[in-house]
Amino acid sequence: MTPAESEAAAKLAASLLARFESPVSSEFLETAPFLGGELPASVAQAIRAFRYGDATGALVVSGLPVDAGPTPPHWNHPDAQKPHAADFWLALIMAQLGDAVSWSSLQGGQLVNNILPIQKQESLQTGHSSDVLLDLHIEDAFSDLRCDHLGLIALRNHDLIPTTAVGISSIDVTGPEYAPLFEPRFVIHPDDEHLRNLRLAGVNEDELLAVPTAVLSGSPQAPDVRLDPPYMAALPGDVEADRALQLLIMELSANVEDVALAPGEVLIVDNHRALHGRKPFTARYDGTDRWLRRLTTVKDLRRSRVARSEASSRIIDPVLEPFPESLELTSAGR
Ligand SMILES: O=C(O)CCC(=O)C(=O)O
Ligand SMILES: [Fe+2]
Secondary structure, three states, X not given: OOHHHHHHHXXXXXXXXXXXXXXXXXXXXXXXXXXXXHOOHXXXXXXXXXXXXXXXXXXXXXXXXXXXXXXXOOOOOHHHHOOOHHHHHHHHHHHOOOEEEEEOOOHHHOOOEEEOOOOOOOOOOOOOOOOOOEEEEOOOXXXXXXXXXXXXXXXXXXXXXXXXEEEHHHOOOOOHHHXXXXXXXXXXOOOHHHHHHHHHOOOOHHHOOOOOEOOEEOXXXXXXXXXXXXXXXXXXXXXXXXXXXXXXXXXXXXXXXXXXXXXXXXXXXXOOOEEEEEOOOOOOOOOOOOEEEEEEEEOXXXXXXXXXXXXXXXXXXXXXXXXXXXXXXXXXXX
């Protein structure tokens, strides 16, 4: 953004905070898709190109001035729950791509998620870890109700710890060695964060569907990708599928780019066309740690209605996700 646009963006975000108070109120969520005309021209143009093209898997919007209090120790800390003008900026941008949703099994069913390091969770494969590389993944790969876009905004990132990103368009997957990836020869499970919270809620893991799925789909020239390496595998004994999976992971890792978000910078990821992760870092737990907010959106809110308690709820319950129709037919016929 130009300096004038940055100033306008800050004013816009502050006025939305004053007008709506909460970025998760139905009033704001249902109004935000129609407020795109208030975005600075260069931002609106970049989002439009990103939304309708399929050449780039990620977009960075820079320039929102941000001033945040100390990084809280946990996502459930009251300071982590307070709405920030930056949330409205993120939500307004994301609303131009879809409707915000989240999960009952993530951060207590909060729609705006906090990405910050949490003590004793240093080595998990989640947004709360620090010591370990957060592997490349797409968001919520286990579910057919996963988001279409993911948005991150930095409130603080003193050490410029990078998010990583790579588009599936960075590699050519038209060769025969990739063919198994286009077939349902893989199983993807929910990640540790979903599982931990589901167990706390008394859910038996067997209730969650883990049906064989393809990793790549659509046009081989511009495919969609569904991948979360730590939580997935080829079907037992399918050596060819496993080889293709390892090859894809290797190729993607070789093309990964670092995106170190400065405060106020937004990273938008197309969750079908790009993977993301995070480099390791050492957390200090002194209020100066890296702190991001995350919002995920879907293009078709209606599709998840069966797994949301009411029309106005934006929180998906993974247990209520139905089996795909083809499988229902199979079990009915048995
Ligand atoms: O910390 C990051 O940069 C990315 C974390 C992540 O994977 C996520 O929030 O979904
Ligand atoms: Fe993620």
